[in-house]
Amino acid sequence: MDVIPINYELTFEPDLKNFTFSGTEIITADCKKSTSTISMDCAELKIISCHVHSRGNPVKSKTSLNAKKEELQIKLSEKIKGKVIINIEFQGILNDRLLGFYRSQYQQNGKTKYLATTQFEAADARRAFPCWDKPEAKATFEISIIADNKFSAISNMPIKSKKKIGNKTIYNFTKTPIVSTYLIYLGVGEFEYLTGKVGKIQIRVVTTKGNKSKGKFSLELGKKLLTSYEKYFGIKYPLPKLDLIAVPDFAAGAMENWGAITFRETILLYDPKTSSTRTKQFIAEVISHEIAHQWFGNLVTMKWWNDLWLNESFATFMATKFVDKFYPEWDLWNQFIEDAMNVAMSLDSLKTTHPIDVTVNSPAEIREIFDAISYDKGGCVLRMLEHYVGEPNFQKGLKKYLSDFKYKNAEGQDLWNAIGKASGMPVSSMVHTWLKQPGFPLVEINQDGNVLKLKQKRYLLESDKKFSKGLWSIPLSLGMDDEFSKKLFTKKSMSIKLPKNTIGFVANYGRKGFYRVKYDEGILLDLKMLVDEKRIPGIDRWAIQNDLFSLCVSGNEQIRNYLDFSDAYFDEDSYLATVNVAHNLASLYFRAFNEKFAEEIRSYAVNYFRKILFNLGWEPKKSDKHTDALLRSFVISALGKMNDDEVTDEAIRRYKKFLKSPSSLSPDLVEPICSIAAWNGNSKTHAELMRLYKNAKTMEEKLRFLGAMCSFKDKKLLIKSLDFSQTPNVRSQNMQLPIMKVATNPYGDKVLWPWLKKNWKKLNKKVGHGNPLFNRIVASISSVADDSMEKEIKTFFKKNPTPGTERTQTQTLERIRINSKLLRRMRQEFKDG
Incomplete structure (x- = not known):
């Protein structure tokens, strides 16, 4: 950067009647090189005037805006160097696209009210004021806001002074420390x-x-x-x-x-x-x-967005660590593994995944990497690293990193150096194998007496020679009651000698490592017994069947093997293993929904679910574990959708009572009960849910009824719910929800794609370019399409471009092929049943 900002003095005056704002700024900057042009980031703003002073003297200037490049160029009549002061007056729009400086509307006592707020990450501060909109262009900010007297104003710092002038109040905020533009905040309401x-x-x-x-x-x-x-x-x-x-x-x-x-x-x-x-x-x-x-992010900030993942996955990892301290009974680390690790592995076993450390050039590319790789895989890699170096070394390295770089910018490498130094271990070379290449490894284990033969290779759900390269530094751990062996596995293959008299073992003990394991038949047989007798920890009981299930999806294992293995979990008492086996059985049943062999899978699933419900009961109890509430609602809604008679009758009885007396249902059961009512309901039920939605007091309650409205079997009613999501009754931030829910409804598979095609242009306009929500809409297609539609979907994406979803589109097509191949293998496997 040739021009470096030092301080911004900013004044904003938002107009919540006409949805515009006017602003002035005085920027103090330093020209490192002699120049006659100053370029800044600037988008959707109108420049009223611009004055430049260099070394106390005015310099003639002319401005030009390049909308495509989002750039403001100030051309000067002479070359300048050193300290410069830039005065700019500008006007902008309080948009309704939820980015930059935008307006938000809400209802109060039947009246529509507005407030103004900001969202600047990743590169939208430039929509509120001309600036150098990069994380490393840190500066101090002195912000003032002029607002109508009925409003109050908020910014990053406390109010220094406020003064009434007629029907307006001017708020001056104290000066910020050095900070990046994407972290600035303005609020008026x-x-x-x-x-x-x-x-x-x-x-x-x-x-x-x-x-x-x-x-x-x-x-x-x-x-x-x-x-x-x-x-x-x-x-x-x-x-x-x-x-x-x-x-x-x-x-x-x-x-x-x-x-x-x-x-x-x-x-x-x-x-x-x-x-x-x-x-x-x-x-x-x-x-x-x-x-x-x-x-981590604000005090020490990444140099550029390729390190965004570190910012996000670190916060994800720390969040779990700290909430777990306050609420140990929530079982958060186990849930982290069920959610973050599952989601990350599912995305990272695609050919179309990306490395954690990915090159980004433009703001549109930045928005595309706010995904499960940046948040969840990153979080898992940090958990693996903490286990590898030990908790005290991890914390020591972190403290050093934060104190060395406070109020500055840093790169990922700076953190690996700090943790490597604190631990005296090869942190950098180990971590790089997880950051610089896409995907993750499968470790195959064959046992010969007391010798284990291990091989590693990239794990893909759709096998492909072109993508199967990769070698990782795997912190390999073996254990049973506790860990008995820890090695760094860095080659294609290796052998390990088991200690004498080992009765059994689990690899990737505690599932600390981000990899899957494929055991030979003999080991699996021993493991089934160890799971049944609960001789290994709950997290490892979860991991064994979790890997086995994934291997069924990738075609390395038979579905019947998984079904047989799941018998060992009939008396499971840990939330993690129970919920994952339940998810896996339900997903097999819904994949086979229209097939002759669906009944065979259903009987496994229903038996398993009934046992859980029998243990939990319908009513929340004082003695419930926190996770019981999560499990109960999932099990009831799954049994309802598997048409279990007892659950259906009970749910409908409770639904009728709920319509008369809303407090009769615990908040955890409202959505499952309403969904089962919809599953068995008609247009009268649809009207009831619609009324409940419109009368609900809180957004959380509204979303439950909106979700339930997507559980009908009747295609016409599903279309009605989808259409409803496009009306002003549903905020644009929530309209992807009905689409995702209909996608997972087995009766929605013929409905959703035609509806999306018809409404694509409207959706695109309502959600707006570069909005992360659009990626969810694109991804939902993989639940309703099969690979005979691949060409049609590809052509449709080509003809209807939605920038910022290109990566999700290719991932969606890959998922469609994986699902179709799985179904064909299931038909093959069950036809001789």
Whole structure:
């Protein structure tokens, strides 16, 4: 960079009637080289005037905007060098696309209200003011906001002074520390505040009027987390205040703006009367994730977006670690493995995956890598690394990294160096094999007496010679009651001698490593007995069948082997293994939904599910584990959709009672019960759910009914629900939800693709380019298509380009082929049944 910003003095005046804003800025910068052109990032803004001073003297200047490059060029009448001051007046639009400086609308007592808020990550600060919109262009900011008297204003720092001028108030905020543009925040609205203190730091939950009482859980948790992170990092929280702000319209889940974190309302507001167990847990995880960013991301920031993954996966990993400290009974690490590891492995076993450390050039490419590789695989790699070097060394390296680079920018390599130094281990070379190449390994194990022969190769769901290269440094661990062998497996193959009298073993003990294991038949037979007798830890019982199931999908194992193996889990008592076996059996049944052999798979699944429900019962009990609530709702809704008579009758009885007395159902059961009612329902049921949706008080409740509306068998009613998702009744941030739900409904397979084709242009316009939600819509197609449609879908994508979803499109086509091949193999395998 030839011109480096030092300080921005910014004033914004948003107009919430005409949805525009005007702004002025005074930038102090340093020209490193002598130049007659200054280029800045700038998009969708109108420049009113621009004055440049160099060394105290005015310099004539002319501005030109390049919309395509999102660039403002200031051409100067002479060459300048050294300190420069740039004065710009500009105007912009308060858009409704949920990025840049945007407006959000909500209803209050039947009136439509508006607020203005910002979302600048990755590269949208340029839509609010001309700037150098790169993470490494850190500067200080002095922000002022002029707002109508009925509004209040929020930014990253506390208010320094405010003054009334007629019907407006001008708010001046104190100067920020050095920070990147993507972390700046501006908010204007009719807010209310719930306030607390941690030491000298003021911490608030900010909501629209009438909602602050639902912020208690978040405020208390925020206070605890702030103190715990300060301790762990050994660095005080760097700002005088922290706001947690609930925004009605928000594309992501939350955003870590420094000192002013924004959230979707459903991820910050918790109401013990109406919120589900899952919501409470999700709120805790997201708050923890965003507070971790205040240090890792905000205080120390990546140089460029190719290290985005480190920012995100680190926050994901830390969030789990800290919430687990406060709520050990939530079993969070096990859930992390069920969610993050499963999701990451499913994406990373495609040919069309990408390495964690990926080159990104343009803002559109950045948005495309906010995916399960950047968040979840990264989180798993950090967990593997922590286990490899040991927890104390990991923390020591981290502290060093944060204190060396505070208020600066760093690269991933800087962190590996710090942890490598702290541990005296080959961290860099080990980690690189997981970051620089796509995919992950399968370790095949054959036993010969007390010698194990191991081979590693890239694991793919669709085998392909062209993509099968790869060699990893695998921290290989073996164990049974506890770990008895740890080695770094760095070659294509190796042998290990088992200690004498070993009765059995599990590889990838504790599932710390990001790899799958294929055991030979003899070992599997021993493992089945060890699982049945619970002689190995719950996490390993989960892992063995999890790998076995995946090998069925990739064609390396027979489905019947999996079904037989699942018998060992009939008396399973750990949440993790129970829920995963349940998911796998249900997914096999729904894949075989229209086939003759579906009944054989159904009988396995129904027996398994009935046993779980028998143990749990329908009613939540005081003695329930946290995870029982999660399991109960899944099991009831699955049995309902497998047409289990007892569950269906009971669910419909409870649904009828719920219509008369809404408090008769626990929040955890509302969606499963309403879904079963829909599954067995007609247009009258559809109208009832629609009414429940429209009358629901909170967004969380609305989304439950919206989900249930996608569970009908009647195709006409499914289309009706999809059409409803396009009306103003459903916020654009939620309209991907019905599409994803219909995709997983076996009666939706003939409905969804024709509907998507018909509505593609509208959807594209409503969601807007570069919105991460559109990738979910594209991905949903893999659940409803088979490979006979591949050509048609490809051609459709070509004719209807949606920039920012190209990678997801190729992944979706690959998933369609994998699913179709699996179904053909199942037909083959079961036809001689």
